[in-house]
Amino acid sequence: MTEPISKEALRTDEWTINMGPHHPSTHGVLRLELTTDGEIVSKARPSLGYLHRGLEKIGERVAWAQFMPFTDRLDYLAGMNCNCAYAWAVEKLAGIEIPERAEWIRVLVCELNRISSHLVAWGSFCADMGAFTPLLYGIREREWVNDLFEMVCGQRLTYNYARIGGVSHDLPPGFLEKTKEFCDYFEPLIDEYNRLITYNKILVHRLKNIGVISARDAIEWGLSGPNLRGSGFAYDIRRAEPYSVYPKLDFNVVVGHADRGTLGDCFDRYLVRIDEMRESVKIVRQVIDRIPDGPVMAKVPRVFKPPAGECYFRAESPRGETGFYLISDGGTNAYRLKIRTGSYMAMNIFEKISKGVMISDIVALIGSFDIILPETDR
Amino acid sequence: MSQGPAKRKPIKSNIFDVVPAPAEIPQNVLQKNFERVRACKGGEGIIEVGIADLFINWCRKNSLWYLYYATACCGIELMQGGASKYDFDRFGAVFRATPRQADMLMTAGTITHKMAERVQRIYAQMPEPKYVIAIGACTITGGPFYKDSYSVVKGVDLILPKVDVYVPGCPPRPEAWIEGIRNLQNLIMKTKNYGLKKA
């Protein structure tokens, strides 16, 4: 038997190749400048901004309430979460108390949206890994959530449902029953997803031990949401800094537990999303049982002028922390509106962890972060 | 409590009723407007298309492979339209990952100035004949970012030589996309391929 060829002998010249901005597996218009040595990536530098739409500038130029439709476009997979986060932030700034029912409705739609967002994340992640079927199944269930939202607010994707001081409409009759029906239908399907693909040998082999992030690194680099929890660190803003009615609800913070491979690898981040859907269904069921009656809109003047001040509010959206830093000078529009998003910080660590992986693992890494480009670019 | 998937009822219509379409689809605001605008312009000329053209056009219209090109919100509707509930494949529209195999560019999502050159390059890479459908408010006029944004291209027709069909909506429902694709198919059937002078 001959001697195995050493890695040094195989070393070739380095290449610089562009991945994106139009590439089917980069989840949008992300461009990566890869420096590769054969199949091994020695450096991957994300180049963002291909979807920079200037949302922060728009926030300074339109009135407080009119910025609401733009938050839908901030994270189009989880428009409800962004809507509600912005509304909560402005209410915190202006010191508005919103009716009890509106809080519960917001939590209900946020959690439903978290399910639908994770479904696309799961589906497109599997599609990137070479299994197209899960995408179809994920979107099949997402359609149901979309229909529910269309019943509530009339749009499938850009909801514009939350308002400063409550929500725009009360729940339509029959909505809670339909939601319950959806929960009954959806909960067994999560197990089916696991049977379908999660423990598939090929998927596991492509994900385990890839892109390992330790909890310490994850905090240092500012990761949040499922990406941070995948590293085994139980940090959820719904628990750490509770807002709305989350303290009254019973749910677990899902963390990665090194099911296959090392703690903090792609597979852990994948599994956190799957288990989070289960927790969201749990929250939705509790909300359905406990939602009180009453008005859904507080009294807010039509020309809304919050007092001068500054406020930073953060909420847990499916991609991590969505934070709004608002500065008001007492006028009809924001003086400064800064949005902090989870995907942007996930791109921060990308350059570090993509050293030495194969090109095909880059796709797994992007998929496991579940980034969404309007959030990174805003 | 939870019923197993086996006992489920058919999930074709989760929430809403699905009914057969009426023989005459009710005209909405926009379609009435089209008639008025066309009447002002004097209407479209009638093109006589020969048998060979008919055959070529028929082939082209039923294999409109589209580029999987999604930048923003409309891209999710593109995924949902391509998936099982709406299923663009029924019209011969199959997604392709590379522009070299695509016939149709559906510009799904906002195009920024940084992205504009790439869109032009993608368009140039597509083989002839190629068609462009501008989907959603962002690519028709700039949409939500028309007024206050400094980095959004105000309409894809400013950077591409021609746009065949505009589909309004923000984002348009997948049904509206299908209608747009069918509109393009009708347009293709009217095309005259032979007897035209080469420019």
Next chain:
Amino acid sequence: MGLREYISDISEAVVTIAKGMRITWKYGVDPKEETTIFYPEERMVMPERTRGFLFNDVARCIVCNMCVKQCPIDCITLESIKGADKKNVLTSYKIDMGRCMHCGLCVEICPPKSLVHTDGYEGSSHTREELIVEFVEDDLATIKARIAAHAAELAKAAKAAEAAGKAPAAPANPAGGEKK
């Protein structure tokens, strides 16, 4: 990697793939699992709150300019002239459907609720101009003539009231077009 591990890897892969394919087949062959809506032949019944294309009932519009001010992207433009009884009369009400983002803020704020969302969503066009919808159907001359007629009518009523020594009863304003 030993031979035992190699074989167990392969067998595990085969088993997990077979499990997944079983689910795929179940959905593939069961007619109950059909989800496709055959769109041009079938349609979904839209819910009440659907935010489709906007429609303004110009007969009921009171020309308060609220929708124009509320729209974050200025996609509504309206023009009006003074009517006979000091009320404004619409001469043009345009919505650029190619720019409208269907947020529904204008509908919410409309005082007479004349601006509504329809459930229409299909409207692909071949040019950008076709997407700018004009809701006032009459041209300017017709509207002016109607206002003049209304003014004459008002003057006549005032004269009659003066003759009778009573307060004038204003007739309904026909300048906004007929009700449908």
Next chain:
Amino acid sequence: MKTLSAQEIFEKLKGKFGDGVVSLQTESVNPPFAVVPPGSIQEVCRFLKEDPDLLFDYLVCISGVDHKDKFAVAYHVYSTEHRHRIGVKAMLPHDNPVIPTVDVVWKAAIYLERETYDLMGIVFEGSCDPNRILLPDDWEGHPLRKDYIYPEQYHGIKI
């Protein structure tokens, strides 16, 4: 775990730096800001991160604010251990906004600082990656400044 209030955190800062920390800004501000001179931002941040009672290990956000006559850089920090938070703010002159980088303290600052430089034009001295991130490299101006004038066109395309 011992959650401290903003006042207590400020007292600790005051005890360490004396006059280095200017003031605590609490009025209608949530979370309160400790205002520090720009020159000492690195030492303050390092102390915030490493002091065992504070342990601010999570940098949440860096935002630049244009106050027309001056710039402010606001840092929001959070402790995952003690679960308290505070803001740190530095005021910069409008004509030459330069501040030392904090990416040696928290790695999360790299992208946040790049973004602040790109959109607001605040230069972070000693940054390991001082380039534009969201806008193209040849873009003129910093759009989030209040005196930004929208350009007429970019590469021949009308804006």
